[in-house]
Amino acid sequence: MHQDIEEILVSEQEILEISKSMGAHISKDYAGKTPILVGLLKGCIPFMASLVKYIDIPAQMEFMAVSSYHGGISSSGDVKIKYDLETSVNGRDVVIVEDIVDTGATLSTITKLLLHRGAKSVKVATLLDKPAGRKVEFVPDYIGKTIPKKFVVGFGLDYEELYRNLPYVGVLKPSVYQK
Ligand SMILES: O=P(O)(O)OC[C@H]1O[C@H](OP(=O)(O)OP(=O)(O)O)[C@H](O)[C@@H]1O
Ligand code: HPA
Ligand SMILES: [Mg+2]
Numbered sequence: 001m002h003q004d005i006e007e008i009l010v011s012e013q014e015i016l017e018i019s020k021s022m023g024a025h026i027s028k029d030y031a032g033k034t035p036i037l038v039g040l041l042k043g044c045i046p047f048m049a050s051l052v053k054y055i056d057i058p059a060q061m062e063f064m065a066v067s068s069y070h071g072g073i074s075s076s077g078d079v080k081i082k083y084d085l086e087t088s089v090n091g092r093d094v095v096i097v098e099d100i101v102d103t104g105a106t107l108s109t110i111t112k113l114l115l116h117r118g119a120k121s122v123k124v125a126t127l128l129d130k131p132a133g134r135k136v137e138f139v140p141d142y143i144g145k146t147i148p149k150k151f152v153v154g155f156g157l158d159y160e161e162l163y164r165n166l167p168y169v170g171v172l173k174p175s176v177y178q179k
Helices: 012-029 045-052 105-116
Strands: 005-010 036-041 060-067 080-083 093-101 121-129 142-146 169-172
Touching (some): 005 012, 005 142, 012 045, 036 045, 036 105, 105 121
Parallel strands (some): 036 093
Antiparallel strands (some): 005 169
C-alpha cells in the first residue's frame, strides 16, 4: 500500500467485480438502444476504461472535462466545463460515467445541462457515492460502492493531481493535506 494511504476502501478486485455487475446492468437496461457514455474527465478515466469492457451493447464513448475541486479537498461549488462534448446529445440516451458523487454539484449541473441540450434521458453511473457529502440533492442511478465522508484518492481520484494512478481507492492520510 502507498505510504500516503491510511486505508483501502475499494480494492482492485472489488472494482473489477463492480465493473462487471454494473456493465451487465447497463447492458440489460439499454438493450436495443445505443447510449452515449459521457465520461467526465479527468477522474472518470480508469473506471470508464474498466466498465466499458463489460458493456456488451453498441455504445458511443464521449468526454467532457469538468472541474470544481481545483486539486484540493473541497469543492469550489463552481462547476467549470474545460472541454465540451463534440457530439450532439439531442434525442439520445446518455449515461454519464463518473468516479465519485460527493457534494452532488458536478452531477446535478451536468445532468441538467445535457437534458437542456435535448438528451432523451440522462442517467449517472458512478464508482463511488459519498451521500454524507451532499450539498445539492442528487441520487445516482448506478452506484458501485457507497463510502463514508472521507477524502479518498486512487483509481481516477486525485489530490493536487496526484494518486489517480493507484489501482485501488483509499483514504488519504490527513497529514498529507494538513500542512
Ligand atoms: O459531487 P462533487 O462534489 O461535485 O464531486 C464530484 C466531482 O469532483 C471530482 O472532479 P474534479 O472537479 O476534482 O475534477 P477531476 O475529475 O479532474 O479531478 C470528481 O471526479 C467528480 O467529477
Ligand atoms: O473524496 C474525494 N477525493 C478526490 N476527489 C474528489 N472529488 C470529490 N470528492 C473527492
Ligand atoms: Mg479532482
